Amino acid sequence: MGARITAIYRVAATADSIAARAGGIAVEQSVEMPVSAIADADVLENIVGKVEDIADLGGGIFEVRIGLAVATTGPEPGQLMNMLFGNSSIHADMELHDVIFPDAVLAAFGGPHHGLAGLRAKVGAKDRALTCSALKPQGLPPSGLAAIAGQLAAGGLDFIKDDHGIADQAYSPFADRVPAIADAVRRARAADGGRTVYLPSLSGHLEQLRAQVKIARDAGLDAVLIAPMITGMASFHALVRENPDMAFMAHPALAGASRIAPPLLMGKIFRLMGADATVFPNHGGRFGYSPATCKALADAALGSWGGLKDCVPVPAGGMTPERVPEMLQFYGRDVMLLIGGGLLAAGAAMTQEAAKFQDAVMHG
Numbered sequence: 458m459g460a461r462i463t464a465i466y467r468v469a470a471t472a473d474s475i476a477a478r479a480g481g482i483a484v485e486q487s488v489e490m491p492v493s494a495i496a497d498a499d500v501l502e503n504i505v506g507k508v509e510d511i512a513d514l515g516g517g518i519f520e521v522r523i524g525l526a527v528a529t530t531g532p533e534p535g536q537l538m539n540m541l542f543g544n545s546s547i548h549a550d551m552e553l554h555d556v557i558f559p560d561a562v563l564a565a566f567g568g569p570h571h572g573l574a575g576l577r578a579k580v581g582a583k584d585r586a587l588t589c590s591a592l593k594p595q596g597l598p599p600s601g602l603a604a605i606a607g608q609l610a611a612g613g614l615d616f617i618k619d620d621h622g623i624a625d626q627a628y629s630p631f632a633d634r635v636p637a638i639a640d641a642v643r644r645a646r647a648a649d650g651g652r653t654v655y656l657p658s659l660s661g662h663l664e665q666l667r668a669q670v671k672i673a674r675d676a677g678l679d680a681v682l683i684a685p686m687i688t689g690m691a692s693f694h695a696l697v698r699e700n701p702d703m704a705f706m707a708h709p710a711l712a713g714a715s716r717i718a719p720p721l722l723m724g725k726i727f728r729l730m731g732a733d734a735t736v737f738p739n740h741g742g743r744f745g746y747s748p749a750t751c752k753a754l755a756d757a758a759l760g761s762w763g764g765l766k767d768c769v770p771v772p773a774g775g776m777t778p779e780r781v782p783e784m785l786q787f788y789g790r791d792v793m794l795l796i797g798g799g800l801l802a803a804g805a806a807m808t809q810e811a812a813k814f815q816d817a818v819m820h821g
Contacts, residue, residue, distance in 0.1 A: 460526070460527040460528075460559050460561060461524035461525060461526055461527060461559070462524070462525045462526075462527055462530070462540075462541070462556060462557065462558055462559065463509060463523070463524055463525075463556065463557040464523045464524075464525055464541050464542075464556050465520060465521070465522050465553075465554045465555040465556065465557070466482060466520070466522075466523065466545070466551050466552065466553055466554060467514070467518055467519070467520060467521075467551065467554045467718075468482070468518070468519050468520075468521050468550065468551045469517055469518055469519075469550040470517070470519055470550075471517070472513065475511055475513075475519045475521070476508075478521075479511050479519075479521045479523070480508055482506070482521060482523055482545055483505070483506030483507060483508050483523045483524075484505065484506060485544050485545055486506050486523060486540060486542075486543070486545055487504060487505050487506035487525060487526065487529060487540070488500065488504060488505050488506075489544065492505060503526055503528065504526050504528065506523050506524060506525050506526075507523065507524040508521070508522070508523060508524075509522040509524045510522040520554070525540055527559060527561065527562055530562070532562060532565040532566065534566070534690040534691040534693070534694040534730055535689065535690055535691040537562075537690075538690055538726075541553060541556060542715070542717060546715065546716055546717075549716075551716070552716045552717070552718060553715075553716065553717045553718065553721065554718045554721065555718065555720075555721050555725075556721060556725070556726075558729070558763070560764070563729065563762065563763035563764070563765055564763070564764075566694065566730060566731075567697075567698065567731060567765075568728055568729055568730075568731060568762075568765030568766055568768075569697075569705075569728060569732060569733040569765065569766040569767070569768055570697065570701045570702075570703075570704070570731065570733065570766070571704045571733040571766065572733055572766030572767045572768060572769070573759070573766075573767050573768075573769050573791055574766075575733060576616075576654075576704060576733060576734060576769055576793070579652065579654050579679070580615040580616070580651070580652050580653070580654060581651065582615065584790060585790055585818070585819055586788075586790045586791070586792050586793065586794060586818050586821070587615045587616065587769065587792070587793035587818070588614045588615045588616065588793065588794055588795075588796075588814060588815050588818050589614065589615065589616040589618060589771060589773075589793050589794065589795040590609050590614055590616075590617050590618075590796055590797055590800050590801075590811065590814075591617070591618050591619070591620050591773075591795065591797035592605055592606055592609075592617060592618070592619050592620055592623065592638070593605075593620045593623075593797060593798065593801060594620070595620060595622045595623045595626065595629070596628060596629075597628070597629060598628060598629055599629050599630075599634040599637040599638070600637065602619075602623070602629060602634060602637075602638055603634075603637040603638045603640070603641035604641065605801070605807070606638045606641050606642050606645075607641035607642065607644065607645040608645075608807040608808045608811070609653075609800065609807060609808070609811050610641070610642040610645035610646055610653040610655075611645040611646075611808045611811070611812075612800075612809070612810070612811025612812040612813075612814070612815055613646075613649065613651060613653070613811065613812055613815040614653055614811050614814070614815055615653065615654065615793070615815075616653065616654045616655075616656060616680070616706075616793065617642060617653055617654070617655050617656070618655075618656040618657075618658070618682045618706060618795075619656065619657050619658035619682055620658070620797070621658055621684050621708040622658075623658050624658060624660035625660060625661065625665075631657070631669055631672060632672055634657070635657045635672055635673055635676050635678070636672075636675075636676040638655055638657070639655055639673075639676040639678055642655045643677070654678075654679070654704075655678060655680075656678075656680045656681050656682040656704075656706050657673050657678065657681055657682065658681075658682045658683070658684075658708075659681050659682065659683045659688065659696075660684075660687070661688075662692070663692045663695065666683075666688060666692055666696055667696070667699075669681075670696060670700055670703065673703075679702060679703055679704060680703060680704040680705070680706065680733075681703060681704075681705060681706070682705075682706045682708055683696070683706070683707060683708065684707070684708040684709070684710040685707055685708075685727055685730065685732070686709075686710060686711035686714075686715065687710055687711055690730055693705075693707075693730055693731070694730045697730065697731030697732075698731070704733040704734070705731055705732055705733055705734075706732065706733065706734040706735075706736065706771065707723070707727040707732035707734070707735045707736065708736050709723055709735075709736055709737050709738070719737060719746065719750055719753075719754050720750065720753040720754040720756070720757045721757070723735045723737050723754055723758075724753070724754040724756070724757025724758045724768070725757045725758075725762075727768065728757070728758055728762075728765065728767075728768035729765070732768050733766075733768060733769065734768060734769040734770075734793055735754075735758055735768050735769070735771060736773050736795060737751070737754055737770070737771065737772060737773070737774075738772075738773065738774040739751060739772030739773060739774055739775075739776055739784070741780070742773070742774035742776055743774045743775035744774050744775075748787070751772060751787075752787075754770065755770035755772075755788055755792070758770045759791055767791075769791070769792065769793050770788065770791075770792050770793070771792075771793045771794075772788065772794065772795065773795035773796075773797070775798070775799075776794065776795065776796045776797075776799060777799040778796060778799055778800070778810065778814045778817065781794060781814065781817040781818060781821060782817070782821055785818070785821040794814075794818055796814060800814060
């Protein structure tokens, strides 16, 4: 029971209040009651959170390290998130910045089944960067989305994912849409013998998610898109463990509501739960991430980490083909570049634009 996770918080406080604040976080994230009322020696020694360090970062911000008992996490994905930042996330003046996990915790959750090497193998790539685009807009029937997918696939793209807003709506039911798009993608690549992987977007409660995985499987697919913060971390992790042959791409929808640092949430926690690829907002796009945040996130997704497979960083969010050289220089080859609207805007020339994008990445 003595093993601990170190949770690292960034807290706004004054120098004369931070010690008490840190002690309060340790209690809140463990036993959530007055420690003076606890008589059990094992609970006091092994379960109550411990303040490991406090560092002044300047500007009224402190880094607080809290040791949290591994035993309190289950281990179970939802309970892990609860112990790391459950009640404390309600405080607007703090962020969960990072977590140091013991190797036993990494082994318990397992991480990705495929990682970068596995995704490259699916499309016959060796050591190059990968390409991806997104099917939009929602509101189209299955035939409309299938037509777009066929145009993109004909350009030779490696991966095509549903937009995360495409779910199981009446105008495009999952059971009708997925086989239609899968067939269109296969037909588009029949001439050149290559493979484009289509990832349908999963949504709903766990039984709906399982049913959707079966539909995808029956359509000959071996990869899916999921938004862990929407479906729930526990459901996401369960699907990964139940379907080791399927690759999972994680979408960042709702991630910004958590006040968990993006490199930790999308780079490490999504990876820990089994994401083979993680989509995130690239700097200079529609969102406000900085180059430093993007670099830290990519490093967290790819870095050596207790024997877990790596997770492919997928920078996205308003990217254009013109930025491919810059993005390859920034991220290197261990990346999947995602351009959605920048290709869809080409209309009738979509296949040609997709081919240019693919060529730029392959030879960049």
